[in-house]
Amino acid sequence: xxxxxxxxxxxxxxxxxxxxxxxxxxxxxxxxxxxxxxxxxxxxxxxxxxxxxxxxxxxxxxxxxxxxxxxxxxxxxxxxxxxxxxxxxxxx
Amino acid sequence: xxxxxxxxxxxxxxxxxxxxxxxxxxxxxxxxxxxxxxxxxxxxxxxxxxxxxxxxxxxxxxxxxxxxxxxxxxxxxxxxxxxxxxxxxxxxxxxxxxxxxxxxxxxxxxxxxxxxxxxxxxxxxxxxxxxxxxxxxxxxxxxxxxxxxxxxxxxxxxxxxxxxxxxxxxxxxxxxxxxxxxxxxxxxxxxxxxxxxxxxxxxxxxxxxxxxxxxxxxxxxxxxxxxxxxxxxxxxxxxxxxxxxxxxxxxxxxxxxxxxxxxxxxxxxxxxxxxxxxxxxxxxxxxxxxxxxxxxxxxxxxxxxxxxxxxxxxxxxxxxxxxxxxxxxxxxxxxxxxxxxxxxxxxxxxxxxxxxxxxxxxxxxxxxxxxxxxxxxxxxxxxxxxxxxxxxxxxxxxxxxxxxxxxxxxxxxxxx
Numbered sequence: 001x002x003x004x005x006x007x008x009x010x011x012x013x014x015x016x017x018x019x020x021x022x023x024x025x026x027x028x029x030x031x032x033x034x035x036x037x038x039x040x041x042x043x044x045x046x047x048x049x050x051x052x053x054x055x056x057x058x059x060x061x062x063x064x065x066x067x068x069x070x071x072x073x074x075x076x077x078x079x080x081x082x083x084x085x086x087x088x089x090x091x092x
Numbered sequence: 093x094x095x096x097x098x099x100x101x102x103x104x105x106x107x108x109x110x111x112x113x114x115x116x117x118x119x120x121x122x123x124x125x126x127x128x129x130x131x132x133x134x135x136x137x138x139x140x141x142x143x144x145x146x147x148x149x150x151x152x153x154x155x156x157x158x159x160x161x162x163x164x165x166x167x168x169x170x171x172x173x174x175x176x177x178x179x180x181x182x183x184x185x186x187x188x189x190x191x192x193x194x195x196x197x198x199x200x201x202x203x204x205x206x207x208x209x210x211x212x213x214x215x216x217x218x219x220x221x222x223x224x225x226x227x228x229x230x231x232x233x234x235x236x237x238x239x240x241x242x243x244x245x246x247x248x249x250x251x252x253x254x255x256x257x258x259x260x261x262x263x264x265x266x267x268x269x270x271x272x273x274x275x276x277x278x279x280x281x282x283x284x285x286x287x288x289x290x291x292x293x294x295x296x297x298x299x300x301x302x303x304x305x306x307x308x309x310x311x312x313x314x315x316x317x318x319x320x321x322x323x324x325x326x327x328x329x330x331x332x333x334x335x336x337x338x339x340x341x342x343x344x345x346x347x348x349x350x351x352x353x354x355x356x357x358x359x360x361x362x363x364x365x366x367x368x369x370x371x372x373x374x375x376x377x378x379x380x381x382x383x384x385x386x387x388x389x390x391x392x393x394x395x396x397x398x399x400x401x402x403x404x405x406x407x408x409x410x411x412x413x414x415x416x417x418x419x420x421x422x423x424x425x426x427x428x429x430x431x432x433x434x435x436x437x438x439x440x441x442x443x444x445x446x447x448x449x450x451x452x453x454x455x456x457x458x459x460x461x462x463x464x465x466x467x468x469x470x471x472x473x474x475x476x477x478x479x480x481x482x483x484x485x486x487x488x489x490x491x492x493x494x495x496x497x498x499x500x501x502x503x504x505x506x507x508x
Contacts, residue, residue, distance in 0.1 A: 001402045015403040019393035021347070038493035042345035042436055046334035048396045071348070072396045 005079050006057040007065050020054040023066050024086065045090065048072060052090040054082070095199050114280060115287035120294050123321035124152045126475050127313055129299050129336060131155025132164040133275075133461065134328035134453055136282035136293070137468020138475070140198075143289035145469070146476035151291045152322075153283075154315060156298040156332075160279030163330045166398075166430030167461040168353050168375060168387040170366050172209040172270030173234055175503040176225060179486040180439060181232040183466055186483055190465035191273060200281030202273045203380065207365050209270025210239070210247065211505065214259040214371040221502075222265040229267075239266045247365055250416050258414045259371040270366060272377055272385075278464055302340040302450065310340070310449040324449045326475050328467065331396065331431025333454035342446045344454065345436060345492045350391045350429040351458050351506075352400030352408070356422040358382030368505045372411030375505065384422060386412050389506050390434070390458065400429040432457050437497035438504045442470045442484040451475055452489075458506045 002014040022044055028036045045051075051071050056064050068078040068088050078087045093099065093112060103111055126142055128135045131153045142148045155161075171191055173184040195202050213219045222238060229236040244264050245253050253261050283293055294317070301314040302325065312321040327336050331348040358381050368375035373389035388408035391401050405427065413420050434457040435441065441455040453471040456463055466483065473481035480488060491497055 013403070014393075014401060021394075034495075035493050038495070039343070042492040043343045044334070044345070044347055045338070045343060046347050046394065047338075048332070048335050048348075051394050053394065071394050074395065074397060 002074050004055060004067065005076060006060060006063065007079055007081070008061045008063055009057060012057070012060060016057060016059040018056045018058045020056060020064065023052050023054040047090055050077060050088065050090050052086050114284040115293055117295065118292045120152060120154075120297065120315070120317055120320050121292065124292070125150040125322070126324050126326065127151070127320055127322035128153045128326045128328060129313065130328040130330070131159045131283075131293060131295060132162050132328065132330065133160065133279050133282065133464035134330070134467040134471070135326075136160075136279055136286055137464050138326055138328055138453065138471040139291040139293075139468075140282045140286040140289070141469050141472035142476060143286060143291055145472060148476055149290035151286075152320065153286070153291060153293045154297050154299060154313070154320070155293070155295045158295050159283055159293065160276055163430040163432065163460055164275055164279045164464075166353065166428055167275055168377065168385050169272040169275045169379075169461060170209065170270070170375065170377065170387075171204070171273050171462040172267050172366075173462070174209065174211070174225070174229060174236055174265065174267045174270065175500055176228055177498050177500065178232060179498055180500050180503065181229065181234055183483050183487070184463060185232070185234050186469070187463050187466035188269060190469065192269075194278070194281065194465065198281035198285045200277060200284055202277045202281055204271065204273045205380075206269050206271040208247070209267045209366045210244065210264040210368070212244070212261050212367065212369045212371070213263045213265070214369070215262065218370070219263050222263070226265055234267075235269055236265060236267050239264050248363065248367055250362060250418050251367065252415060252417050259369060272366060272379075274380075275461060278461075282468070299336065299339065302447065304447065308448055310447055324451065324475050326471050327450070327452045327454065328471060330433050330454065330456065330460060333433050333452065337445070337452070340445065340447050340450055344441070344452075344489075346433045346455060347394055348396055348431050349393070349434055350395045350397055350400050351432045352388040352391065352404055352427065352429045354386050354388070354405070354408075354424050354427040355379065355383035356386070356419070357425050359384070359422065367415070369411065369415055370505055372414060373506060374408050374411035374415065376412055376416065383425065384419065390432070391429070396431050398429055398431055400427070432460070434458070436492075437499045438501045439498040440467070440487050441489050442467065443474050443480045443488045445489065458504050
């Protein structure tokens with residue numbers, strides 16, 4: 001079972017967490033076109049490699065945090081706060 | 093050669109030593125009329141229907157690994173067409189009808205077993221939504237019926253029907269035409285039939301890039317076995333669709349997840365229908381070898397790992413035992429995962445991409461196996477004519493811009 005590092009509680013089993021999907025998605029302004037809005041809502045890089053994603057320690061402290069995690073090895077490369085800049089770039 | 097009882101007898105007389113290979117393993121040519129990326133069921137079916145329906149035989153199927161080694165070999169072999177919305181109902185029922193004639197069509201026994209598919213209801217609300225579902229299917233001309241708790245007991249004797257079960261069974265929706273088909277045979281049957289029509293099936297050949305020419309139109313694919321020119325290219329790569337789309341310079345509304353399944357040790361005939369319990373996310377059928385084939389829910393985080401986590405495995409085993417307490421002494425023999433291409437409305441994408449000449453068939457998510465015939469049929473149509481097939485018109489990439497989604501999350505039967 002994958003173990004994930006909660007910034008508050010330390011390493012816990014994956015079953016305590018819920019994945020919130022890709023992080024750092026910037027919501028476009030009200031003037032956005034349908035295409036921009038559609039891309040914001042639905043289209044993703046979905047990398048085979050490092051993915052920057054948000055997780056919630058739902059069955060623990062409840063905190064949201066960011067992870068840089070490899071989608072093939074499931075290795076966690078970095079843990080960082082919701083408002084922090086990514087410590088590495090996502091992508092294959 | 094044509095497979096028949098006579099051929100089998102002739103084979104037996106020579107101790108089955110002289111069967112020719114079912115398809116060739118040719119070297120890739122420099123150019124094809126159409127190249128299909130992905131040698132799973134959908135890709136092979138596309139090649140077959142390109143040759144059969146459209147007369148386009150100068151076609152190559154390029155597969156990174158081995159034929160049918162991705163999700164085609166990793167599913168739970170269930171076929172059914174119990175979808176809710178008219179667009180999906182037409183699409184999936186067309187697929188099931190093609191499956192019904194496929195063994196004869198391909199001269200290859202796909203071991204289709206229309207043994208009934210049962211979706212259980214655990215509450216009054218489940219029963220009400222299932223009766224709406226049955227009525228909707230009836231309006232689309234697709235067979236479906238509600239069955240009572242007692243009838244479920246007759247159909248599925250080992251099922252726990254006690255009122256104090258964790259998820260008590262109040263009834264079920266039954267589709268008699270639903271069932272299973274042999275997954276490898278579907279891939280092999282299409283491969284053999286496509287090969288016989290002149291299609292080159294090239295395994296161990298990974299696409300590393302797309303070459304575009306005038307107007308951004310795709311003109312060739314770069315592979316680990318050199319550049320192959322193509323007038324048009326189709327992608328049928330399921331969980332790896334985003335990887336190929338990135339090579340071609342666009343993104344898809346797809347997230348890749350691992351979907352697990354497993355089989356137990358074989359036992360005597362015990363279960364002759366497919367049962368799915370939406371409340372627990374487990375679905376069970378018995379293979380012809382006697383193994384209990386158990387499907388699980390998604391590991392709900394992006395993954396390309398082709399292996400599932402023990403958390404989900406534990407849940408699905410517990411769910412299966414809640415349904416079938418007598419299975420508690422069975423041992424699991426094998427356990428695996430496939431990488432599925434999940435989109436937000438659980439409906440496929442079949443048609444053009446932002447790159448001219450490049451077409452895609454993806455987004456089937458957790459339910460691609462049942463759709464292999466129609467996925468191939470409609471992608472072949474798009475490749476041959478440049479236009480979407482009538483069945484696929486509603487399933488275009490642009491629906492994620494216009495907002496005209498077709499949300500079949502319930503019909504997938506799997507928590508997303």
